[in-house]
Amino acid sequence: MSDRKPVFLVTGNDLAPQALDLLKDYEIVFAGKTPTEDDIVALCKQRDPVAIIVRYSKVGAAAMDAAPSLKVISKHGSGTDTIDKAAAKERGIRVVAAVGANAAAVAEQALALLLAAAKSVVTLNDRMHSGHWDKATHKSVELEGRTVGVIGLGAIGLRFARMADAMDMRVIGFDPYAKDLPSYITPVDLDTIWRKADAISLHCPLTAENAKLLNAKTLAACRKGVIIVNTARGGLIDEPALLDAIRSGRVASAGLDSFAVEPMTAPHPFHGEQRITLSPHIGGVTADAYVKMGVAAAQNALAVLNAA
Known part of the structure:
Protein backbone atom coordinates (compact mmCIF):
# COMPACT_ATOMS: atom_id res chain seq x y z
CA MET A 1 0.00 0.00 0.00
CA SER A 2 1.38 3.39 -0.99
CA ASP A 3 2.16 6.02 1.64
CA ARG A 4 2.07 8.76 -0.97
CA LYS A 5 -0.02 11.73 0.08
CA PRO A 6 -2.99 12.64 -2.12
CA ALA A 16 -0.72 31.67 0.99
CA PRO A 17 1.19 30.01 3.85
CA GLN A 18 -2.02 29.98 5.90
CA ALA A 19 -3.68 27.92 3.15
CA LEU A 20 -0.70 25.58 2.88
CA ASP A 21 -0.93 24.95 6.62
CA LEU A 22 -4.48 23.69 6.13
CA LEU A 23 -3.27 21.30 3.42
CA LYS A 24 -0.39 19.75 5.33
CA ASP A 25 -1.83 16.25 4.86
CA TYR A 26 -1.62 16.62 1.08
CA GLU A 27 1.16 16.96 -1.46
CA ILE A 28 0.98 20.36 -3.16
CA VAL A 29 1.92 20.56 -6.85
CA PHE A 30 2.24 23.99 -8.43
CA ALA A 31 1.61 24.39 -12.16
CA GLY A 32 3.79 27.50 -12.52
CA LYS A 33 3.30 31.21 -13.00
CA THR A 34 1.37 31.13 -16.30
CA PRO A 35 0.24 27.55 -16.95
CA THR A 36 -1.54 26.65 -20.15
CA GLU A 37 -4.46 24.24 -20.39
CA ASP A 38 -2.06 21.68 -21.85
CA ASP A 39 0.25 22.11 -18.84
CA ILE A 40 -2.64 21.40 -16.51
CA VAL A 41 -3.75 18.33 -18.46
CA ALA A 42 -0.18 16.99 -18.39
CA LEU A 43 0.11 17.51 -14.63
CA CYS A 44 -3.25 15.83 -14.08
CA LYS A 45 -2.00 12.80 -16.03
CA GLN A 46 1.27 12.72 -14.08
CA ARG A 47 -0.02 13.39 -10.57
CA ASP A 48 -3.75 12.44 -10.55
CA PRO A 49 -4.84 15.13 -8.04
CA VAL A 50 -7.85 14.73 -5.78
CA ALA A 51 -8.38 18.50 -5.87
CA ILE A 52 -7.46 21.44 -8.08
CA ILE A 53 -7.20 24.99 -6.76
CA VAL A 54 -7.68 27.25 -9.77
CA ARG A 55 -5.68 30.45 -9.86
CA TYR A 56 -4.78 30.89 -13.53
CA SER A 57 -5.67 29.27 -16.86
CA LYS A 58 -8.72 27.14 -17.60
CA VAL A 59 -9.71 23.72 -16.35
CA GLY A 60 -11.72 21.79 -18.89
CA ALA A 61 -12.96 18.28 -19.59
CA ALA A 62 -9.53 17.05 -20.76
CA ALA A 63 -7.94 17.88 -17.39
CA MET A 64 -10.81 16.25 -15.53
CA ASP A 65 -10.53 13.07 -17.62
CA ALA A 66 -6.77 12.99 -16.99
CA ALA A 67 -7.33 12.88 -13.21
CA PRO A 68 -9.55 9.93 -12.28
CA SER A 69 -9.18 10.69 -8.54
CA LEU A 70 -10.38 14.29 -8.92
CA LYS A 71 -13.24 15.12 -6.55
CA VAL A 72 -13.29 18.92 -6.35
CA ILE A 73 -12.20 22.02 -8.25
CA SER A 74 -11.89 25.04 -5.99
CA LYS A 75 -11.60 28.57 -7.36
CA HIS A 76 -9.07 30.90 -5.75
CA GLY A 77 -11.59 33.74 -6.06
CA SER A 78 -15.25 34.11 -6.88
CA GLY A 79 -15.50 33.78 -10.69
CA THR A 80 -15.78 30.21 -11.99
CA ASP A 81 -16.05 30.97 -15.72
CA THR A 82 -12.58 29.45 -16.30
CA ILE A 83 -13.90 26.06 -15.12
CA ASP A 84 -16.04 23.88 -17.37
CA LYS A 85 -18.85 23.44 -14.86
CA ALA A 86 -21.00 21.34 -17.17
CA ALA A 87 -18.15 18.86 -17.68
CA ALA A 88 -17.51 18.77 -13.95
CA LYS A 89 -21.17 18.05 -13.21
CA GLU A 90 -21.21 15.21 -15.75
CA ARG A 91 -18.24 13.63 -13.97
CA GLY A 92 -19.51 14.13 -10.42
CA ILE A 93 -16.78 16.68 -9.63
CA ARG A 94 -17.80 19.52 -7.31
CA VAL A 95 -16.97 23.11 -8.26
CA VAL A 96 -16.66 25.56 -5.36
CA ALA A 97 -15.59 29.19 -5.12
CA ALA A 98 -14.20 31.58 -2.51
CA VAL A 99 -17.23 33.84 -2.78
CA GLY A 100 -16.71 37.17 -1.04
CA ALA A 101 -13.08 36.53 -0.10
CA ASN A 102 -11.85 39.31 -2.38
CA ALA A 103 -14.98 41.50 -2.21
CA ALA A 104 -13.34 44.38 -0.39
CA ALA A 105 -10.31 44.41 -2.68
CA VAL A 106 -12.28 44.33 -5.95
CA ALA A 107 -14.88 46.85 -4.80
CA GLU A 108 -12.09 49.24 -3.79
CA GLN A 109 -10.47 48.82 -7.22
CA ALA A 110 -13.79 49.57 -8.91
CA LEU A 111 -14.15 52.72 -6.84
CA ALA A 112 -10.56 53.70 -7.61
CA LEU A 113 -11.18 53.28 -11.35
CA LEU A 114 -14.45 55.24 -11.13
CA LEU A 115 -12.69 58.10 -9.36
CA ALA A 116 -9.73 57.97 -11.74
CA ALA A 117 -12.08 58.19 -14.71
CA ALA A 118 -14.24 60.96 -13.24
CA LYS A 119 -11.28 63.03 -12.02
CA SER A 120 -8.87 62.41 -14.96
CA VAL A 121 -6.28 61.28 -12.42
CA VAL A 122 -3.93 59.54 -14.85
CA THR A 123 -4.08 62.23 -17.55
CA LEU A 124 -3.51 65.07 -15.09
CA ASN A 125 -0.66 63.18 -13.45
CA ASP A 126 1.03 62.73 -16.83
CA ARG A 127 0.48 66.40 -17.67
CA MET A 128 1.92 67.53 -14.34
CA HIS A 129 5.01 65.39 -14.78
CA SER A 130 5.47 67.00 -18.20
CA GLY A 131 5.46 70.45 -16.61
CA HIS A 132 1.88 71.53 -17.36
CA TRP A 133 -0.55 73.29 -15.00
CA ASP A 134 -4.11 72.78 -16.28
CA LYS A 135 -6.09 74.42 -13.47
CA ALA A 136 -7.58 77.10 -15.74
CA THR A 137 -8.74 74.67 -18.42
CA HIS A 138 -9.68 71.38 -16.72
CA LYS A 139 -12.99 70.46 -15.12
CA SER A 140 -13.55 67.06 -13.50
CA VAL A 141 -16.85 65.26 -12.96
CA GLU A 142 -18.45 65.57 -9.52
CA LEU A 143 -19.98 62.25 -8.52
CA GLU A 144 -22.22 63.49 -5.71
CA GLY A 145 -25.83 63.31 -6.89
CA ARG A 146 -24.97 61.29 -10.00
CA THR A 147 -26.55 57.92 -10.72
CA VAL A 148 -24.43 54.78 -10.79
CA GLY A 149 -25.79 51.59 -12.29
CA VAL A 150 -24.40 48.46 -10.66
CA ILE A 151 -24.81 45.28 -12.73
CA GLY A 152 -24.37 42.25 -10.47
CA LEU A 153 -25.26 42.54 -6.80
CA GLY A 154 -23.25 39.78 -5.19
CA ALA A 155 -20.71 40.41 -2.44
CA ILE A 156 -18.55 42.70 -4.60
CA GLY A 157 -21.38 44.64 -6.22
CA LEU A 158 -23.09 45.20 -2.88
CA ARG A 159 -19.89 46.48 -1.32
CA PHE A 160 -19.26 48.84 -4.23
CA ALA A 161 -22.86 50.06 -4.03
CA ARG A 162 -22.41 50.86 -0.34
CA MET A 163 -19.31 52.91 -1.14
CA ALA A 164 -21.15 54.79 -3.88
CA ASP A 165 -24.04 55.49 -1.52
CA ALA A 166 -21.58 56.85 1.04
CA MET A 167 -20.48 59.38 -1.60
CA ASP A 168 -24.13 60.47 -1.99
CA MET A 169 -24.51 58.87 -5.38
CA ARG A 170 -27.89 57.46 -6.38
CA VAL A 171 -27.52 53.69 -6.78
CA ILE A 172 -29.62 51.67 -9.19
CA GLY A 173 -28.86 47.99 -9.70
CA PHE A 174 -29.66 44.97 -11.83
CA ASP A 175 -29.36 41.38 -10.66
CA PRO A 176 -32.13 38.86 -11.35
CA TYR A 177 -30.92 36.65 -8.49
CA ALA A 178 -30.45 39.27 -5.76
CA LYS A 179 -32.89 39.37 -2.87
CA ASP A 198 -24.15 58.41 -15.33
CA ALA A 199 -21.71 55.61 -14.51
CA ILE A 200 -22.00 51.84 -14.92
CA SER A 201 -19.96 49.34 -12.93
CA LEU A 202 -19.91 45.65 -13.88
CA HIS A 203 -19.83 43.05 -11.11
CA CYS A 204 -21.52 40.02 -12.65
CA ALA A 220 -25.80 53.61 -27.96
CA ALA A 221 -28.70 53.38 -25.49
CA CYS A 222 -26.57 54.80 -22.65
CA ARG A 223 -26.52 58.42 -21.57
CA LYS A 224 -24.02 60.50 -23.49
CA GLY A 225 -20.94 60.95 -21.33
CA VAL A 226 -21.42 57.77 -19.28
CA ILE A 227 -18.44 56.33 -17.37
CA ALA A 232 -15.49 41.61 -13.45
CA ARG A 233 -14.74 39.80 -16.72
CA GLY A 234 -13.45 41.26 -19.97
CA GLY A 235 -15.89 39.19 -22.01
CA LEU A 236 -18.75 41.32 -20.72
CA ILE A 237 -17.64 44.12 -23.05
CA ASP A 238 -17.37 44.24 -26.83
CA GLU A 239 -14.01 45.98 -26.81
CA PRO A 240 -14.09 47.46 -30.35
CA ALA A 241 -17.57 48.85 -29.63
CA LEU A 242 -16.36 50.43 -26.40
CA LEU A 243 -13.40 52.00 -28.18
CA ASP A 244 -15.71 53.45 -30.83
CA ALA A 245 -18.00 54.83 -28.11
CA ILE A 246 -15.03 56.42 -26.32
CA ARG A 247 -13.79 58.06 -29.49
CA SER A 248 -17.25 59.34 -30.42
CA GLY A 249 -17.82 60.80 -26.95
CA ARG A 250 -20.82 58.55 -26.19
CA VAL A 251 -18.69 57.14 -23.35
CA ALA A 252 -16.75 59.86 -21.54
CA SER A 253 -14.19 57.55 -19.98
CA ALA A 254 -13.63 54.00 -18.79
CA GLY A 255 -11.72 52.21 -16.06
CA LEU A 256 -10.93 48.61 -16.93
CA ASP A 257 -9.33 45.85 -14.88
CA SER A 258 -10.28 42.87 -17.06
CA PHE A 259 -10.04 42.14 -20.76
CA ALA A 260 -11.27 39.75 -23.43
CA VAL A 261 -7.79 38.26 -23.80
CA GLU A 262 -5.45 38.08 -20.82
CA PRO A 263 -2.64 38.87 -20.50
CA MET A 264 -3.41 41.86 -22.74
CA THR A 265 -1.46 41.62 -25.96
CA ALA A 266 0.74 44.51 -27.07
CA PRO A 267 0.07 46.56 -29.03
CA HIS A 268 -3.60 46.75 -28.05
CA PRO A 269 -6.23 49.15 -29.42
CA PHE A 270 -6.73 50.56 -25.90
CA HIS A 271 -3.09 51.57 -25.61
CA GLY A 272 -2.61 55.31 -25.77
CA GLU A 273 -6.29 56.16 -25.23
CA GLN A 274 -6.12 58.85 -22.57
CA ARG A 275 -9.71 58.36 -21.48
CA ILE A 276 -9.27 54.66 -20.73
CA THR A 277 -7.59 53.83 -17.42
CA LEU A 278 -6.13 50.31 -17.38
CA SER A 279 -5.01 47.89 -14.67
CA PRO A 280 -3.88 44.27 -15.24
CA HIS A 281 -6.75 42.36 -13.57
CA ILE A 282 -5.38 43.04 -10.11
CA GLY A 283 -8.60 44.17 -8.44
CA GLY A 284 -8.55 41.16 -6.15
CA VAL A 285 -4.77 41.09 -5.74
CA THR A 286 -3.96 42.54 -2.34
CA ALA A 287 -1.93 41.00 0.46
CA ASP A 288 -5.08 40.55 2.53
CA ALA A 289 -7.20 39.13 -0.30
CA TYR A 290 -4.38 36.72 -1.24
CA VAL A 291 -4.64 35.15 2.22
CA LYS A 292 -8.45 35.24 2.32
CA MET A 293 -8.83 33.62 -1.09
CA GLY A 294 -6.18 30.98 -0.46
CA VAL A 295 -7.65 29.98 2.89
CA ALA A 296 -11.19 29.93 1.53
CA ALA A 297 -10.15 27.88 -1.52
CA ALA A 298 -8.40 25.34 0.71
CA GLN A 299 -11.26 25.18 3.20
CA ASN A 300 -13.86 24.77 0.47
CA ALA A 301 -11.95 21.92 -1.15
CA LEU A 302 -11.35 20.18 2.17
CA ALA A 303 -15.03 20.41 3.05
CA VAL A 304 -15.90 18.51 -0.13
CA LEU A 305 -13.16 15.89 0.41
CA ASN A 306 -14.01 15.38 4.07
CA ALA A 307 -17.68 14.91 3.23
CA ALA A 308 -16.95 12.26 0.60
Whole structure:
Protein backbone atom coordinates (compact mmCIF):
# COMPACT_ATOMS: atom_id res chain seq x y z
CA MET A 1 0.00 0.00 0.00
CA SER A 2 1.38 3.39 -0.99
CA ASP A 3 2.16 6.02 1.64
CA ARG A 4 2.07 8.76 -0.97
CA LYS A 5 -0.02 11.73 0.08
CA PRO A 6 -2.99 12.64 -2.12
CA VAL A 7 -2.26 15.58 -4.41
CA PHE A 8 -3.63 19.11 -4.55
CA LEU A 9 -2.83 20.77 -7.88
CA VAL A 10 -2.58 24.57 -7.78
CA THR A 11 -2.79 26.27 -11.17
CA GLY A 12 -0.27 28.93 -10.18
CA ASN A 13 3.15 29.09 -8.57
CA ASP A 14 2.20 29.93 -4.98
CA LEU A 15 -0.45 29.77 -2.28
CA ALA A 16 -0.72 31.67 0.99
CA PRO A 17 1.19 30.01 3.85
CA GLN A 18 -2.02 29.98 5.90
CA ALA A 19 -3.68 27.92 3.15
CA LEU A 20 -0.70 25.58 2.88
CA ASP A 21 -0.93 24.95 6.62
CA LEU A 22 -4.48 23.69 6.13
CA LEU A 23 -3.27 21.30 3.42
CA LYS A 24 -0.39 19.75 5.33
CA ASP A 25 -1.83 16.25 4.86
CA TYR A 26 -1.62 16.62 1.08
CA GLU A 27 1.16 16.96 -1.46
CA ILE A 28 0.98 20.36 -3.16
CA VAL A 29 1.92 20.56 -6.85
CA PHE A 30 2.24 23.99 -8.43
CA ALA A 31 1.61 24.39 -12.16
CA GLY A 32 3.79 27.50 -12.52
CA LYS A 33 3.30 31.21 -13.00
CA THR A 34 1.37 31.13 -16.30
CA PRO A 35 0.24 27.55 -16.95
CA THR A 36 -1.54 26.65 -20.15
CA GLU A 37 -4.46 24.24 -20.39
CA ASP A 38 -2.06 21.68 -21.85
CA ASP A 39 0.25 22.11 -18.84
CA ILE A 40 -2.64 21.40 -16.51
CA VAL A 41 -3.75 18.33 -18.46
CA ALA A 42 -0.18 16.99 -18.39
CA LEU A 43 0.11 17.51 -14.63
CA CYS A 44 -3.25 15.83 -14.08
CA LYS A 45 -2.00 12.80 -16.03
CA GLN A 46 1.27 12.72 -14.08
CA ARG A 47 -0.02 13.39 -10.57
CA ASP A 48 -3.75 12.44 -10.55
CA PRO A 49 -4.84 15.13 -8.04
CA VAL A 50 -7.85 14.73 -5.78
CA ALA A 51 -8.38 18.50 -5.87
CA ILE A 52 -7.46 21.44 -8.08
CA ILE A 53 -7.20 24.99 -6.76
CA VAL A 54 -7.68 27.25 -9.77
CA ARG A 55 -5.68 30.45 -9.86
CA TYR A 56 -4.78 30.89 -13.53
CA SER A 57 -5.67 29.27 -16.86
CA LYS A 58 -8.72 27.14 -17.60
CA VAL A 59 -9.71 23.72 -16.35
CA GLY A 60 -11.72 21.79 -18.89
CA ALA A 61 -12.96 18.28 -19.59
CA ALA A 62 -9.53 17.05 -20.76
CA ALA A 63 -7.94 17.88 -17.39
CA MET A 64 -10.81 16.25 -15.53
CA ASP A 65 -10.53 13.07 -17.62
CA ALA A 66 -6.77 12.99 -16.99
CA ALA A 67 -7.33 12.88 -13.21
CA PRO A 68 -9.55 9.93 -12.28
CA SER A 69 -9.18 10.69 -8.54
CA LEU A 70 -10.38 14.29 -8.92
CA LYS A 71 -13.24 15.12 -6.55
CA VAL A 72 -13.29 18.92 -6.35
CA ILE A 73 -12.20 22.02 -8.25
CA SER A 74 -11.89 25.04 -5.99
CA LYS A 75 -11.60 28.57 -7.36
CA HIS A 76 -9.07 30.90 -5.75
CA GLY A 77 -11.59 33.74 -6.06
CA SER A 78 -15.25 34.11 -6.88
CA GLY A 79 -15.50 33.78 -10.69
CA THR A 80 -15.78 30.21 -11.99
CA ASP A 81 -16.05 30.97 -15.72
CA THR A 82 -12.58 29.45 -16.30
CA ILE A 83 -13.90 26.06 -15.12
CA ASP A 84 -16.04 23.88 -17.37
CA LYS A 85 -18.85 23.44 -14.86
CA ALA A 86 -21.00 21.34 -17.17
CA ALA A 87 -18.15 18.86 -17.68
CA ALA A 88 -17.51 18.77 -13.95
CA LYS A 89 -21.17 18.05 -13.21
CA GLU A 90 -21.21 15.21 -15.75
CA ARG A 91 -18.24 13.63 -13.97
CA GLY A 92 -19.51 14.13 -10.42
CA ILE A 93 -16.78 16.68 -9.63
CA ARG A 94 -17.80 19.52 -7.31
CA VAL A 95 -16.97 23.11 -8.26
CA VAL A 96 -16.66 25.56 -5.36
CA ALA A 97 -15.59 29.19 -5.12
CA ALA A 98 -14.20 31.58 -2.51
CA VAL A 99 -17.23 33.84 -2.78
CA GLY A 100 -16.71 37.17 -1.04
CA ALA A 101 -13.08 36.53 -0.10
CA ASN A 102 -11.85 39.31 -2.38
CA ALA A 103 -14.98 41.50 -2.21
CA ALA A 104 -13.34 44.38 -0.39
CA ALA A 105 -10.31 44.41 -2.68
CA VAL A 106 -12.28 44.33 -5.95
CA ALA A 107 -14.88 46.85 -4.80
CA GLU A 108 -12.09 49.24 -3.79
CA GLN A 109 -10.47 48.82 -7.22
CA ALA A 110 -13.79 49.57 -8.91
CA LEU A 111 -14.15 52.72 -6.84
CA ALA A 112 -10.56 53.70 -7.61
CA LEU A 113 -11.18 53.28 -11.35
CA LEU A 114 -14.45 55.24 -11.13
CA LEU A 115 -12.69 58.10 -9.36
CA ALA A 116 -9.73 57.97 -11.74
CA ALA A 117 -12.08 58.19 -14.71
CA ALA A 118 -14.24 60.96 -13.24
CA LYS A 119 -11.28 63.03 -12.02
CA SER A 120 -8.87 62.41 -14.96
CA VAL A 121 -6.28 61.28 -12.42
CA VAL A 122 -3.93 59.54 -14.85
CA THR A 123 -4.08 62.23 -17.55
CA LEU A 124 -3.51 65.07 -15.09
CA ASN A 125 -0.66 63.18 -13.45
CA ASP A 126 1.03 62.73 -16.83
CA ARG A 127 0.48 66.40 -17.67
CA MET A 128 1.92 67.53 -14.34
CA HIS A 129 5.01 65.39 -14.78
CA SER A 130 5.47 67.00 -18.20
CA GLY A 131 5.46 70.45 -16.61
CA HIS A 132 1.88 71.53 -17.36
CA TRP A 133 -0.55 73.29 -15.00
CA ASP A 134 -4.11 72.78 -16.28
CA LYS A 135 -6.09 74.42 -13.47
CA ALA A 136 -7.58 77.10 -15.74
CA THR A 137 -8.74 74.67 -18.42
CA HIS A 138 -9.68 71.38 -16.72
CA LYS A 139 -12.99 70.46 -15.12
CA SER A 140 -13.55 67.06 -13.50
CA VAL A 141 -16.85 65.26 -12.96
CA GLU A 142 -18.45 65.57 -9.52
CA LEU A 143 -19.98 62.25 -8.52
CA GLU A 144 -22.22 63.49 -5.71
CA GLY A 145 -25.83 63.31 -6.89
CA ARG A 146 -24.97 61.29 -10.00
CA THR A 147 -26.55 57.92 -10.72
CA VAL A 148 -24.43 54.78 -10.79
CA GLY A 149 -25.79 51.59 -12.29
CA VAL A 150 -24.40 48.46 -10.66
CA ILE A 151 -24.81 45.28 -12.73
CA GLY A 152 -24.37 42.25 -10.47
CA LEU A 153 -25.26 42.54 -6.80
CA GLY A 154 -23.25 39.78 -5.19
CA ALA A 155 -20.71 40.41 -2.44
CA ILE A 156 -18.55 42.70 -4.60
CA GLY A 157 -21.38 44.64 -6.22
CA LEU A 158 -23.09 45.20 -2.88
CA ARG A 159 -19.89 46.48 -1.32
CA PHE A 160 -19.26 48.84 -4.23
CA ALA A 161 -22.86 50.06 -4.03
CA ARG A 162 -22.41 50.86 -0.34
CA MET A 163 -19.31 52.91 -1.14
CA ALA A 164 -21.15 54.79 -3.88
CA ASP A 165 -24.04 55.49 -1.52
CA ALA A 166 -21.58 56.85 1.04
CA MET A 167 -20.48 59.38 -1.60
CA ASP A 168 -24.13 60.47 -1.99
CA MET A 169 -24.51 58.87 -5.38
CA ARG A 170 -27.89 57.46 -6.38
CA VAL A 171 -27.52 53.69 -6.78
CA ILE A 172 -29.62 51.67 -9.19
CA GLY A 173 -28.86 47.99 -9.70
CA PHE A 174 -29.66 44.97 -11.83
CA ASP A 175 -29.36 41.38 -10.66
CA PRO A 176 -32.13 38.86 -11.35
CA TYR A 177 -30.92 36.65 -8.49
CA ALA A 178 -30.45 39.27 -5.76
CA LYS A 179 -32.89 39.37 -2.87
CA ASP A 180 -33.37 41.55 0.20
CA LEU A 181 -31.39 44.46 -1.20
CA PRO A 182 -30.48 47.36 1.10
CA SER A 183 -32.74 50.37 0.90
CA TYR A 184 -30.16 52.54 -0.87
CA ILE A 185 -30.20 50.29 -3.98
CA THR A 186 -33.14 50.74 -6.35
CA PRO A 187 -33.61 47.54 -8.38
CA VAL A 188 -34.19 48.24 -12.08
CA ASP A 189 -33.99 46.46 -15.44
CA LEU A 190 -31.04 46.83 -17.80
CA ASP A 191 -32.86 49.24 -20.09
CA THR A 192 -33.27 51.61 -17.14
CA ILE A 193 -29.57 51.40 -16.35
CA TRP A 194 -28.68 52.26 -19.94
CA ARG A 195 -31.07 55.25 -19.90
CA LYS A 196 -30.41 56.66 -16.43
CA ALA A 197 -26.91 55.80 -15.25
CA ASP A 198 -24.15 58.41 -15.33
CA ALA A 199 -21.71 55.61 -14.51
CA ILE A 200 -22.00 51.84 -14.92
CA SER A 201 -19.96 49.34 -12.93
CA LEU A 202 -19.91 45.65 -13.88
CA HIS A 203 -19.83 43.05 -11.11
CA CYS A 204 -21.52 40.02 -12.65
CA PRO A 205 -20.08 36.65 -13.69
CA LEU A 206 -19.50 36.00 -17.37
CA THR A 207 -22.02 33.60 -18.90
CA ALA A 208 -23.05 32.62 -22.42
CA GLU A 209 -26.13 34.80 -21.98
CA ASN A 210 -24.38 38.03 -20.97
CA ALA A 211 -21.22 37.85 -23.11
CA LYS A 212 -20.64 41.27 -24.72
CA LEU A 213 -23.39 42.75 -22.58
CA LEU A 214 -21.95 46.17 -23.36
CA ASN A 215 -21.97 46.32 -27.14
CA ALA A 216 -22.68 48.85 -29.88
CA LYS A 217 -26.44 48.65 -29.30
CA THR A 218 -26.42 48.91 -25.52
CA LEU A 219 -23.73 51.59 -25.50
CA ALA A 220 -25.80 53.61 -27.96
CA ALA A 221 -28.70 53.38 -25.49
CA CYS A 222 -26.57 54.80 -22.65
CA ARG A 223 -26.52 58.42 -21.57
CA LYS A 224 -24.02 60.50 -23.49
CA GLY A 225 -20.94 60.95 -21.33
CA VAL A 226 -21.42 57.77 -19.28
CA ILE A 227 -18.44 56.33 -17.37
CA ILE A 228 -17.84 52.57 -17.71
CA VAL A 229 -16.04 50.53 -15.02
CA ASN A 230 -15.29 46.82 -15.34
CA THR A 231 -13.59 44.81 -12.61
CA ALA A 232 -15.49 41.61 -13.45
CA ARG A 233 -14.74 39.80 -16.72
CA GLY A 234 -13.45 41.26 -19.97
CA GLY A 235 -15.89 39.19 -22.01
CA LEU A 236 -18.75 41.32 -20.72
CA ILE A 237 -17.64 44.12 -23.05
CA ASP A 238 -17.37 44.24 -26.83
CA GLU A 239 -14.01 45.98 -26.81
CA PRO A 240 -14.09 47.46 -30.35
CA ALA A 241 -17.57 48.85 -29.63
CA LEU A 242 -16.36 50.43 -26.40
CA LEU A 243 -13.40 52.00 -28.18
CA ASP A 244 -15.71 53.45 -30.83
CA ALA A 245 -18.00 54.83 -28.11
CA ILE A 246 -15.03 56.42 -26.32
CA ARG A 247 -13.79 58.06 -29.49
CA SER A 248 -17.25 59.34 -30.42
CA GLY A 249 -17.82 60.80 -26.95
CA ARG A 250 -20.82 58.55 -26.19
CA VAL A 251 -18.69 57.14 -23.35
CA ALA A 252 -16.75 59.86 -21.54
CA SER A 253 -14.19 57.55 -19.98
CA ALA A 254 -13.63 54.00 -18.79
CA GLY A 255 -11.72 52.21 -16.06
CA LEU A 256 -10.93 48.61 -16.93
CA ASP A 257 -9.33 45.85 -14.88
CA SER A 258 -10.28 42.87 -17.06
CA PHE A 259 -10.04 42.14 -20.76
CA ALA A 260 -11.27 39.75 -23.43
CA VAL A 261 -7.79 38.26 -23.80
CA GLU A 262 -5.45 38.08 -20.82
CA PRO A 263 -2.64 38.87 -20.50
CA MET A 264 -3.41 41.86 -22.74
CA THR A 265 -1.46 41.62 -25.96
CA ALA A 266 0.74 44.51 -27.07
CA PRO A 267 0.07 46.56 -29.03
CA HIS A 268 -3.60 46.75 -28.05
CA PRO A 269 -6.23 49.15 -29.42
CA PHE A 270 -6.73 50.56 -25.90
CA HIS A 271 -3.09 51.57 -25.61
CA GLY A 272 -2.61 55.31 -25.77
CA GLU A 273 -6.29 56.16 -25.23
CA GLN A 274 -6.12 58.85 -22.57
CA ARG A 275 -9.71 58.36 -21.48
CA ILE A 276 -9.27 54.66 -20.73
CA THR A 277 -7.59 53.83 -17.42
CA LEU A 278 -6.13 50.31 -17.38
CA SER A 279 -5.01 47.89 -14.67
CA PRO A 280 -3.88 44.27 -15.24
CA HIS A 281 -6.75 42.36 -13.57
CA ILE A 282 -5.38 43.04 -10.11
CA GLY A 283 -8.60 44.17 -8.44
CA GLY A 284 -8.55 41.16 -6.15
CA VAL A 285 -4.77 41.09 -5.74
CA THR A 286 -3.96 42.54 -2.34
CA ALA A 287 -1.93 41.00 0.46
CA ASP A 288 -5.08 40.55 2.53
CA ALA A 289 -7.20 39.13 -0.30
CA TYR A 290 -4.38 36.72 -1.24
CA VAL A 291 -4.64 35.15 2.22
CA LYS A 292 -8.45 35.24 2.32
CA MET A 293 -8.83 33.62 -1.09
CA GLY A 294 -6.18 30.98 -0.46
CA VAL A 295 -7.65 29.98 2.89
CA ALA A 296 -11.19 29.93 1.53
CA ALA A 297 -10.15 27.88 -1.52
CA ALA A 298 -8.40 25.34 0.71
CA GLN A 299 -11.26 25.18 3.20
CA ASN A 300 -13.86 24.77 0.47
CA ALA A 301 -11.95 21.92 -1.15
CA LEU A 302 -11.35 20.18 2.17
CA ALA A 303 -15.03 20.41 3.05
CA VAL A 304 -15.90 18.51 -0.13
CA LEU A 305 -13.16 15.89 0.41
CA ASN A 306 -14.01 15.38 4.07
CA ALA A 307 -17.68 14.91 3.23
CA ALA A 308 -16.95 12.26 0.60
